[in-house]
Amino acid sequence: MYLYTLVMKTVISSEDKTRLDFKELKSYGGLFKNLSLRDVMVRYKQTWIGFGWSIFRPLINIIIFSGLALLVDKSKSAGEQFITVSAGVIFWQLISTAIADVSNALSNNTNLLTKVYFPKLLLPLSSILVCIIDFAISFSLFLILFFVFKGLPTWTFLFMPLVLIYGLLFAFGFGLFFATSSVKYRDVKFILPFLLQLLFYVTPVFISTTYFMNLAIPEFIKTIYQINPLVQIINAFKWCLFGSFEGFQLNYFLISIAITLLTLWGSVRYFLKVENTFADFI
Amino acid sequence: MTSDIAIKVENISKRYQLTQNIGGGYDSLLGSTFRGLKRTFSAKNASQQKEEFWALQDLNFEVKRGDRIGIIGHNGAGKSTLLKILSRIVKPSSGRITYEGRLASLLEVGTGFHGDLTGRENIYLNGSILGMTKQEIDSKFDEIVAFSEVEQFLDTPVKRYSSGMYVRLAFSVAAHLDPDILIVDEVLAVGDAAFQKKSIGKMEASSQNDGKTILFVSHNIGQISAFCNKGILLKQGRIIQEGALGGIINTYFGTDTAKEKAEFIYEHTAEKTYCIERIRVLNTQNVLTKNFAHNESIRLAIDIKRQRPVSDVLVSVFFNDMLDKRLFTTQIPINDKFGNTDSLSLQLTLPSHLLTANTYFFTVALHVPNVQVLDEHRNLSTLSIFDNGSDYYKYQGIDMGYFFMDQAQWEVKH
Known part of the structure; x- marks a missing residue:
């Protein structure tokens, strides 16, 4: 029993929001849960194999790209190549679908932007759960495969949760920038798939960093390659599984973390700045 | 102690720039870059190219707790813009609004309904979008279902519903909202007449029993005069009359050019x-x-x-x-x-x-x-x-x- 009813006071003004209102976000927890569940329930509705797709999609990529990797990089055995490429592809699937889903979260929900108020950050946030569930399914199958081929992973496996959080933070920050700009500029919808395709090839998803570093290309390209957060994140993921961090250099790793945090901070600020104008542009 | 003012609107204005393709258009990244460049090189024309449109100009009013205000005006008078600002969907260009308590706005029914989800799932989704907590929806669930008359199809995806059933379900969720301030746009104009009447009756009852504050926009003056106790008449983004409904309705019809x-x-x-x-x-x-x-x-x-x-x-x-x-x-x-x-x-x-x-x-x-x-x-x-x-x-x-x-x-x- 409450003796006093708490009366909430709200002020609407023309000022921009500059700071995340965590208290408000928290009070919308129920909506966050329902939006996340909606995305999960809807993704494989009316599909024949349902969540089987979260295994089937990466599986096809694994088969194609382990074959390609074998052709390109002959330094590893077929089994070795298969398990490394699997790890890369499964993790890439998580990161790239998270980026894509986050970036579409606003333009796919235009009626929610124009008809009702809630902290709009919930839309991109809630679109991530479905990616994590997809990943959990394909990753658990991968782990079985891993035990068969390699036995138990090394102690570095304990860092897996941290690496996943790092990866998702990057995906969210990167995707959020595209989500925000896509409200005003539709071009973004065409740029992102292309960009993701490109990133697939210049990150160690199936072509290893060692192989890339040995290519006869200018040094500065290799530096750019190394400070790309995605390269570091994927290598960190592989490090958790296999115990060796390809081409690890502390300064590059720290730079990539800095870039990730900066992207996240910038995107959230950009988002908050224009959040209240979405309805004017849709 | 709380004051008896539920909503206080001070100097609210909303400006649109007509060059920005409001409503219909997406800007292209390249297009706006070019414009930006052009602007840098020919700064003198910049202000002339923009055409401004004031959807609302300097609105001031107060709504007392328990009032039911009908907002009246012809198309383009600024009714929707006002509702959107009050609902925090668009931001005012200047001014300030303060309100106390929980505010829910119904600018359409069934916001966020997803065709692939079942009626049951949509009740929870839509309810939480409209601002209800899980406990509230749980406790009102049976009531909502009974009200909507679609019990049989509760576990069918709503895309298979007839349009009448769809609207009834959407309406039912909305009719069971229980905020301190309720903003209703012309949503009540959908669905079949008998059901409309039932929903309005439900809202009316809850507003009169609990002293809920309601802002209501409708083209149906009859509905407004039956439901509201005060009115605000808007014309070209300004308030031209507020207060007793009778006088406002007369002005509304009289000044109509x-x-x-x-x-x-x-x-x-x-x-x-x-x-x-x-x-x-x-x-x-x-x-x-x-x-x-x-x-x-x-x-x-x-x-x-x-x-x-x-x-x-x-x-x-x-x-x-x-x-x-x-x-x-x-x-x-x-x-x-x-x-x-x-x-x-x-x-x-x-x-x-x-x-x-x-x-x-x-x-x-x-x-x-x-x-x-x-x-x-x-x-x-x-x-x-x-x-x-x-x-x-x-x-x-x-x-x-x-x-x-x-x-x-x-x-x-x-």
Whole structure:
């Protein structure tokens, strides 16, 4: 029993929001849960194999790209190549679908932007759960495969949760920038798939960093390659599984973390700045 | 202690820049970059290129707790913009609004409904979008379901619902909202009439029992006068009158210049399957007019264009009085009338000696009964009928009703 009813006071003004209102976000927890569940329930509705797709999609990529990797990089055995490429592809699937889903979260929900108020950050946030569930399914199958081929992973496996959080933070920050700009500029919808395709090839998803570093290309390209957060994140993921961090250099790793945090901070600020104008542009 | 002011609006203005393609357009990244470059090099033109439009200008008002305010105004008066600002969907350009308590806005019913989800899932999703907590939805779930009359189909995806069922379910969730302040746009104008009445009744009951504050926008003045106790009249983004409803309704109809015409031409949009192209009000000499003698026939010439055929289309014309109470409706099915073309010209003649001297509005609608409205033009023109010497002439100033009842028979019985 409450003796006093708490009366909430709200002020609407023309000022921009500059700071995340965590208290408000928290009070919308129920909506966050329902939006996340909606995305999960809807993704494989009316599909024949349902969540089987979260295994089937990466599986096809694994088969194609382990074959390609074998052709390109002959330094590893077929089994070795298969398990490394699997790890890369499964993790890439998580990161790239998270980026894509986050970036579409606003333009796919235009009626929610124009008809009702809630902290709009919930839309991109809630679109991530479905990616994590997809990943959990394909990753658990991968782990079985891993035990068969390699036995138990090394102690570095304990860092897996941290690496996943790092990866998702990057995906969210990167995707959020595209989500925000896509409200005003539709071009973004065409740029992102292309960009993701490109990133697939210049990150160690199936072509290893060692192989890339040995290519006869200018040094500065290799530096750019190394400070790309995605390269570091994927290598960190592989490090958790296999115990060796390809081409690890502390300064590059720290730079990539800095870039990730900066992207996240910038995107959230950009988002908050224009959040209240979405309805004017849709 | 809380004050008795629920909403306080201070100096609210909203400006749109017309060059920004509001509403329809997405900007292109390249386009805006070019414009940006152009602006840097020719700074002097920058201000001239922008055209400003003030949707709202310097609004000030207070709403007391428990008030039910009807917001009245013609299209473009700024009603929707005001509701959107109050609902925190768009930001004001300047000014400040403070309100106390939980506010829920219903700018449409079924916001966030997902066709692939079942009725049950959508109740939870829609409820939480409208601001209900899980516990609230849990506790009202059975009530919502019973109210919607779709129990049987609760576990069917809503995309398989008939449009009537869909709207009923959406409505039911909305009708069970329980905020301190409720903002309602014309959403109540959908669904079948019986159900509409039930939903309005439900909202009315909860507002009167709990002293809920309500802001209500409708084109239906009758609905507003039945539901609200105060009004705000907007015109071109400004408040021109507020307070008692009666006076506001009079001003609303009196200052109406947009309704002076007797010919209405509409552009058709691609998404409309059927549309009304032109409506003319004519007298027996085929002259456009809006003034008629009581012993003169009124002709409405209606031109309709069909883009894609739909079955069971009716044209309805109905007449309303000043209070928006409907007096009569006349309708005709038109599907078999098109012949080989896609356009149709209809003429409706109302007999002379039918309506008494008064002012009337009429509405022309194209619809499929109980399914959808294809095109509609509401409360078009003020048709004035003057008395050209009827039996009622001598009672001028006394309300004699709306109709001459010529068919009524008087007999002397012995």
